[in-house]
Amino acid sequence: AQSVTQLGSHVSVSEGALVLLRCNYSSSVPPYLFWYVQYPNQGLQLLLKYTSAATLVKGINGFEAEFKKSETSFHLTKPSAHMSDAAEYFCAVSVSGSEKLVFGKGTKLTVNP
Amino acid sequence: NAGVTQTPKFRILKIGQSMTLQCAQDMNHNYMYWYRQDPGMGLKLIYYSVGAGITDKGEVPNGYNVSRSTTEDFPLRLELAAPSQTSVYFCASSYSRSNQPQHFGDGTRLSIL
Numbered sequence: 001a002q003s004v005t006q007l008g009s010h011v012s013v014s015e016g017a018l019v020l021l022r023c024n025y026s027s028s029v030p031p032y033l034f035w036y037v038q039y040p041n042q043g044l045q046l047l048l049k050y051t052s053a054a055t056l057v058k059g060i061n062g063f064e065a066e067f068k069k070s071e072t073s074f075h076l077t078k079p080s081a082h083m084s085d086a087a088e089y090f091c092a093v094s095v096s097g098s099e100k101l102v103f104g105k106g107t108k109l110t111v112n113p
Numbered sequence: 114n115a116g117v118t119q120t121p122k123f124r125i126l127k128i129g130q131s132m133t134l135q136c137a138q139d140m141n142h143n144y145m146y147w148y149r150q151d152p153g154m155g156l157k158l159i160y161y162s163v164g165a166g167i168t169d170k171g172e173v174p175n176g177y178n179v180s181r182s183t184t185e186d187f188p189l190r191l192e193l194a195a196p197s198q199t200s201v202y203f204c205a206s207s208y209s210r211s212n213q214p215q216h217f218g219d220g221t222r223l224s225i226l
Contacts, residue, residue, distance in 0.1 A: 009153060032211055032212045034214060036217075041219075041220075042219055042220075043117070043203055043205075043217030043218050043219045043220055044156075044203070044205075044215075044217040045217070046214040046215075046216075049212070049214055051212040052212075090155060090156070094210075094211050094212070095211065096211050096212070097210070097211060098210060098211055099144060099161055099163055099169075099210045099211075100158060100161065100171070101146075101158075101215060103155040103156040104155055105153060105154060105155040106153070106155050
C-alpha cells in the first residue's frame with residue numbers, strides 16, 4: 001500500500017525567501033505524485049503532478065518539485081515566497097491501476113511580511 | 114465552467130438526523146470521490162465510484178452511503194448523524210484513474226450537535 005509523509009505540519013517563511021515543503025512517499029511500484037494547494041474555505045487545487053516523464057516538474061504560481069527515486073522524495077519548492085502563497089499544501093500518491101489517491105496530512109505555509 | 118459543485122456549503126444537524134450532501138460535476142468524468150477532512154489529518158476517502166451504477170468503499174465508509182445513478186451526480190447520505198461525523202466533506206472527480214488529477218468542489222462544512 002502507498003503512503004505519504006509530509007515533514008512539518010507548519011512552515012513559516014519571510015516574503016521573498018525560499019519555500020521548501022517536504023514530501024516522502026512509500027510505494028512498492030512506480031508512483032504518480034501530486035501536490036495540491038488549499039486556500040482557506042476552498043477545495044484543493046492541483047499545483048503539479050509527476051507521472052514518470054521529467055523528474056523536475058514545474059507547476060503553477062512558480063512552484064516546482066523534483067522526483068528523487070533514491071530518496072523516495074517529491075519536495076515542493078519556490079524560489080521566492082509571496083504573501084499569496086499562504087495556504088495548506090498536500091502531497092498525494094497513486095499507482096498505476098489504482099482508483100485512489102493517498103494524501104499526506106498537509107503542511108500549512110505562513111508567509112511573513 | 115462550473116467543475117464540481119457541492120451543496121449545501123454549511124449545515125448544522127442534530128444527533129440522529131439524516132441528510133444528503135449533493136455533488137455534481139459537468140466534466141463528464143467517470144471517477145468520483147467523497148473525502149472528509151479533519152484538522153491535521155489530511156483527507157480520508159469515504160466512498161468512490163468508477164462509473165454510473167458502480168460504487169465502492171474507501172478508508173472510512175462507516176455511517177455513510179452513496180449512490181451513482183448518473184455520470185454527473187454522486188450524493189453522499191448520512192443516515193444517523195453522530196458527533197464524530199462533524200467534518201468538512203469534499204467531493205472530487207477525475208477523467209480516469211491513477212495518473213489523472215482529481216478536481217475538487219469547495220466543500221460542505223457539517224456540524225453535528
